[in-house]
Amino acid sequence: MRKISNKLNVQLIAETLLAFGIDHIVLSPGSRNGALTMQFANDKRFKTYSVIDERSAGFVALGMAQQIQKPVVVCCTSGSATANYYPAITEAFFQNVPIIVLSADRPEHLVDNFDGQTIRQHNIFEKHSVHNVQLSESEETDDLTRNMLMTKYALIDCIHKSAPIHINMPFSEPLYESVTESSIEIDQITIDEKVYPEINVIDYMKRWNSSSKKLILVGLHHPDATFDQYLKQLAQDDSVVILDEVTSNIHDTRFFNKIDQVIFPYSDEELEALKPDILLTIGQNVVSKKIKKFLRDHKPTQHWHLDEYWQPDTFQALTDKIETKPELFLEQFVPFINPKESDYYTTWNTIREANNIKHNNYINMIPFCDLKAFDSIIRNYPENWQIQYGNSTVIRYGLLFDHNPSNPVFCNRGTSGIDGSTSTAIGACLASGQDTVLITGDISFLYDSNALWNVNMPKNFRIILINNGGGNIFKFIPGPSETDVVEDYFVTKHHHTGEHLAKMFDFDYQVVNNLTDLENSFGDFYAESNRPKILEIDTRNATNDTILRGYFSSLK
Incomplete structure (x- = not known):
């Protein structure tokens, strides 16, 4: 009993x-x-x-x-x-x-x-x-x-x-005295629907229809087919530009999903021409610091934030707080929107097309490195696998590439720490049952190594470990390199690998250090197995910071 x-x-x-x-x-x-x-x-x-x-x-x-x-x-x-x-x-x-x-x-x-x-x-x-x-x-x-x-x-x-x-x-x-039958029974509890403030959708519709430059910025957002469809309808208007990131989980050819690649190389005068009259932000944190700087330096006339939980003034320009579920607002809003003649979309799209060519040319010419590895990793995601990104450089590399719409993408961007990415991915895999791959850096992986100490470890869980020998983000963000102690106290250079942790916690393990071996490894790595797997990509001999700086310079 x-x-x-x-x-x-x-x-x-x-x-x-x-x-x-x-x-x-x-x-x-x-x-x-x-x-x-x-x-x-x-x-x-x-x-x-x-x-x-x-x-x-x-x-x-x-x-x-x-x-x-x-x-x-x-x-x-x-x-x-x-x-x-x-x-x-x-x-x-x-x-x-x-x-x-x-x-x-x-x-x-x-x-x-x-x-x-x-x-x-x-x-x-x-x-x-x-x-x-x-x-x-x-x-x-x-x-x-x-x-x-x-x-x-x-x-x-x-x-x-x-x-x-x-x-x-x-x-x-x-503490441990027991019985075999409960003395308490409680019937199922049904709670009332959440009540939202009344919203004057007609007023928003009129303002939207009168503007020729509207920018929608979508942050962290759970996959939602209905939400995605509403945005696709708005995107058909040439006066509307929709910016998103991989964690936005929306997909359309008219969406601009690589923000940093589009806005990085331009002067203040050129960026001023991209400034919207109306900025509509939806969802939560945005990874890109470049878009934050752009919108803080070139403030929209109106900034509407649509979210049922938070109304942050991220760009110090907030004018309207729309406190409801995005799909509820859009359901009332979208049917009354009239396309407006404008060159706003065309202006953004011209930049995108030119920079896509520069992106591809640069990727093709560089040696094996973090950036080259990410190009290969993302091209080889299997259909319908869940993607969990670690923080720091990993998610930032992910933002530079197109992703398959069949792959939902998640990352801990609430506080953006490196400390629990592996544990989060394991929990997500356990609860969803969906084949899941975590892409993580070496510092984040080692920091959260106790995540591997889990008796519930799912067999369909995979880890791609990018090992560049330290916290390389500190080599290319402004500041740390000027301290004279960047290697020891910021990058924290090391010589550890994932091999012994894989053996300790019964993971299959493979390491590669060149593009040919990486491309050849994916078939076995994603194949069904009776154990979880770690694929370590060793880029410690690459000049990753120099190559990444060169990437952004190539967009100019």
């Missing part, structure tokens, strides 16, 4: 989660959360995953929630274990991914009294979450009811705001 906790508050939290349809639980081992672990792991209604390192576990949960688009629970013991979730929680907060931190705690009277594994856990995530509650240990009926209501309101916020919440649960010993 199954053993579940005899603690009524543990039964209460489990049944409340199920009533909301929340069933993915990432557990990290510990004693103080033992009652919660026993409850979840022995209840087949939950999908439970054991991840030892809490920092990795937080990102695994993020990857899962990113894919299933509903809350995922992370559960840990007391003390620093809870604090180790913080990097993932900040990423989830700014990426609007719903994570529920369910932390066990020492009894309240032991906090600040030098008891082991005891910190100030209550409200620890306050600045990067939308709801924080501290439950009572009491099993009196009134206290159980109060705990139920606090949990319910927290979960509603988590769902409506698509953001992290924190539920802190103090536990007194004994």
Whole structure:
């Protein structure tokens, strides 16, 4: 017979989660959360995953929630274990991914009294979450009811705001006493639809139709066929230019998907001619620093931001906050848009066509290096595989190339850190079941190496490791090279590879250091296997920073 906790508050939290349809639980081992672990792991209604390192576990949960688009629970013991979730929680907060931190705690009277594994856990995530509650240990009926209501309101916020919440649960010993039947049952809970502010779509339509230069910039966005279709309709207007990145997950020949390649080589006077009258931004963070500089230096007359969660003034020109789901606004907006005669699209497209030729010529002439490797990697993505990019140079290289529309692309651009890319990709693969490849740099890979320590590792997970011997981004961004300590303290040059980690964690492993071997490796690398795989691309002998600078110079 199954053993579940005899603690009524543990039964209460489990049944409340199920009533909301929340069933993915990432557990990290510990004693103080033992009652919660026993409850979840022995209840087949939950999908439970054991991840030892809490920092990795937080990102695994993020990857899962990113894919299933509903809350995922992370559960840990007391003390620093809870604090180790913080990097993932900040990423989830700014990426609007719903994570529920369910932390066990020492009894309240032991906090600040030098008891082991005891910190100030209550409200620890306050600045990067939308709801924080501290439950009572009491099993009196009134206290159980109060705990139920606090949990319910927290979960509603988590769902409506698509953001992290924190539920802190103090536990007194004994921790492991069990029963075989739950004393608590909760019916399925249906929450009200989210209500959005009323929007005067007619006013926006009139302003849009009167302008001859409209720029739409789409940031981080989950794949959505309906959203994609609305933008395709807007793109047919010659007065409209749509800029996107690989993480925007939209595709059309009229979309400008390589922003840096288009706007890099031009003077302020030339860029002023590209300035829009109306800028419509949709989605979340944009990777390109060049587009941010362009729009800050050449401000649009009107800047509308369309998003249900955030209304950031990224370009210091925000005039209109459209607080609703993009597809809801576009559904009302697009049918009333009239194409306007304009040369705005043609101006942008002329630049694109010229720079595409320069791009191809440069790629063809350079020796094997990071840039050449990315050209090969992206051309050889298999149909329908999910792509997860690491941060730093990896995602920036990815922005320079066309991607297959069948490949959804994700990257942790909420806070843009290198710390959890591997763990996130593993979580995404586990939850979606989709064949997944992570493209990561060596520093990010080594930093998150505990991600490989995961008993749930999916066999259809692949890692392409770009090893250029350090954090090469610091060689070509302005500043670090002027310090005289760039190699030791910024690039952190090293001689490590992924070989021993692959062996330790039972990954197939292959290393290549030239284009011919790389091109020949993909067939076996993507083939079905009973183990995950790492393909390491060694570019340590290439002058990657010089070649990348040369690339942008070639566009002038």
